[in-house]
Amino acid sequence: MSSSPWQNLPQRPERPLPTWAMFVLDPRRREHRGLRAADADRTLAADILTEAHVQGRLSADEFSGRLDQAASARSLGVLVPLLDDLLLPDRSPAAAPVRSRRRTKSLAGFMQWMLMLNLIYFLTALMAGGLYYYWPIWPLVIMGVPWLVRLITGAFEGRAARGRAARESYRQLPGSDDLR
Numbered sequence: 162m163s164s165s166p167w168q169n170l171p172q173r174p175e176r177p178l179p180t181w182a183m184f185v186l187d188p189r190r191r192e193h194r195g196l197r198a199a200d201a202d203r204t205l206a207a208d209i210l211t212e213a214h215v216q217g218r219l220s221a222d223e224f225s226g227r228l229d230q231a232a233s234a235r236s237l238g239v240l241v242p243l244l245d246d247l248l249l250p251d252r253s254p255a256a257a258p259v260r261s262r263r264r265t266k267s268l269a270g271f272m273q274w275m276l277m278l279n280l281i282y283f284l285t286a287l288m289a290g291g292l293y294y295y296w297p298i299w300p301l302v303i304m305g306v307p308w309l310v311r312l313i314t315g316a317f318e319g320r321a322a323r324g325r326a327a328r329e330s331y332r333q334l335p336g337s338d339d340l341r
Contacts, residue, residue: 181248186237194238206231206240213247264312271308275301 184202186193207228214224227243234240278297286292 184237188237188240194236194241196237198234198237198240202237202240203231203234206234206244209244209247218247267308267311271304274304 181187181189183205185199186196188194188198188202210219210224210227210231213219214221219227231240231243234243275297278300282295282297
């Protein structure tokens with residue numbers, strides 16, 4: 162059996178493919194389609210098309226046609242059909258409020274739990290004939306501190322943080338200095 166002498170060479174790291182999150186405004190959203198495209202949007206579209214052509218995903222004719230259309234795009238909606246089959250699909254723009262709903266549900270669950278514990282405390286204090294050691298403070302601390310840490314660190318805001326990180330890491334790659 163002969164093996165290829167090239168099989169043990171390190172592979173060139175794959176550049177992460179750009180996503181729609183790289184645009185300042187998502188051109189796929191209905192309310193953004195009619196807005197005028199900025200020079201930065203057209204430049205980003207041209208860079209994405211060039212990268213796809215270099216990777217062999219576009220033929221020369223298709224590349225030149227799409228590049229001309231991207232350069233003359235007046236609105237963001239014109240860029241969508243040019244780039245739709247080249248960009249990674251990301252979560253739809255409507256998925257962003259899900260994170261705030263998760264935070265609201267988490268807070269509501271925490272508050273219900275604390276209300277129940279305080280109700281138990283006050284009922285037992287009422288039946289015992291007076292207030293005594295306030296024990297619900299311990300579940301409050303044990304459950305409240307992790308919730309506050311997640312709130313402060315942005316764990317509830319996962320999508321926005323991942324989108325910013327993806328854009329920043331793509332911009333730090335060699336050859337992507339002009340993608341802003």
